[in-house]
Amino acid sequence: MIRAFVLYDGEPDTERYAEHVELCRRVEGGTFRHGRIFGSPRGGPAHHYYAEWEFPDRAAFDAALRSEAFAATGKDAMAMGIPVTVEFAEVD
8 A cells, every 4th residue: 555645834724725635536546535633742743734645556656646636736735835745655
């Protein structure tokens, strides 16, 4: 399983993020989830919002990564103006 996850340094505007979610759900081959980060073991969290795609395998991830839909989500995320960290992970 492959996960692509995004950590937002700030919490996005609810209405604006709803538009972004619609773009993210157009990416084929994966499941999209998101939510507010509320804490950490040491108190306040380093990030404020989290999003992820879960893909069943590397082939599905690679196909999504090459898609126009995936590229559109990145452009839209940058347009929101909130710094983000994006990571990809293999999950056993």
